[in-house]
Amino acid sequence: MIAVTSGKGGVGKSTLTANLAVALAARGLSVGLVDADVHGFSVPALLGLVDExxxxxxxxxxxxxxxxxxxxxxxxxxxxxxVEPTEPGGRGSSVAVAWRGPMLHRTLQQFLTDVYFGDLDVLLVDLPPGTGDVAISLGQLLPNAEVLVVTTPQPAAADVAERSGLVARQTGQTVIGVVENMAGLAQPDGSLLDLFGSGGGDEVARRLSEGVDEPVPVVASVPLSVALRRGGDDGMPVVLAEPDDPAARAIEQAAAFLAGRPRSLAGRHLDVSVR
Known part of the structure; x- marks a missing residue:
């Protein structure tokens, strides 16, 4: 169970989560994805689960x-x-969801208990921005989940991303890594333009590694990519549509990290007895 969090909105967390899920499934793993961003859901469109x-x-x-x-x-x-579309006949975008804490908690609880995913190797949970109701509810419902923190290189985003990791630890979860998104834009001359600065991923990893036994690594640095954006708009993840794109390769690197982690025994039933 891996929760993907950012603290700050607009850093590409949902896009990364959708692509990570597809990359893990392409490796032969059984993968489930819970879009827990109730107010700003986007995963169905990112994965092509919407009609015309x-x-x-x-x-x-x-x-x-x-x-x-x-x-x-x-x-x-x-x-x-x-939710229903905004126009009759199934047309238009979906209506806005304006719910408060208890409804958000109940929805997340139903997603985790009433949805039949079958036997999964990996369950990814796309969390909303911030450190509020849904993040706290997830800590209560999945206290043994591992957390992947997404940030951009910008210091302001890094500060908020660090807080999301700290809140996850307060609820008993384990921060396993940092993904830096929008890491730079490749130029025709081969140079890299740091539109959002640099160093944010390393700084978040450094801060989250303080005072813990196992350091928190930067598992991938994903560059700005037209192909990544286009894949989200088209509902065809870049890891499938353009696997040689630099962003796709970076996401594959993060997927390899997740797929290679040993499965934790925390919270799992062990079929043993004492004689």
């Missing part, structure tokens, strides 16, 4: 269980699959 009118695919109900739609080998659930 922008209406998201609906889950299938079987008795009390919910079967999630599947995209590129990833089982996906999002509040965007339950």
């Amino acid at each position: 009118h922008g209406t998201a695919a609906r889950p299938t109900r079987v008795d009390d269980m919910i079967l999630p739609p599947v995209a590129h080998g990833v089982k996906v659930i999002s509040i965007g699959m339950f």
Whole structure:
């Protein structure tokens, strides 16, 4: 169980989460993805689970269980699959979700208990920005989850990303790594233009490594990429559409890190007995 958090909005967390899920599934793993960003859900569109009118695919109900739609080998659930479009006939974007804490907690709880994902190797949870209700609820519902922190190189984003990692630790979760997104823009002459500064990922990793036994690494530095943006708009993740793109290669590096981590025994039932 890996929660992807950023603290600050607009850093590309959902895009990275969707691409990581697809990259892990392409490695042969069974992957589930929970879009926990209830107010700003975007995962269905990023994975192509919307029709030409922008209406998201609906889950299938079987008795009390919910079967999630599947995209590129990833089982996906999002509040965007339950809300109605803004126009009659299934047209227009989905209506805004204006819920407070108790409703957010209940929704996340239902996603984790009533959705039938089957046997998963990896469950990714795309958290909303900030350190509020959903982040705290996730800590209560999945206290043994691991956390991947996403930041941009900009110091302001790095400061907020660090806070999201610290809140995760306060709820008992483990921060396993940092992904730096929007790390630079390649120029025709081969140089790199640091539109959002530099060093934010390393700084977040350094701060989150203080006072803990296992250092927190920067697992990938993802450059600005037209292909990455285009893949999100088209619902075709860049790791599939253009795997040789520098952003795709960086995301594959992060996926390799996640896939290579040993599975924790925390919270798991061990079929042993004492004689």
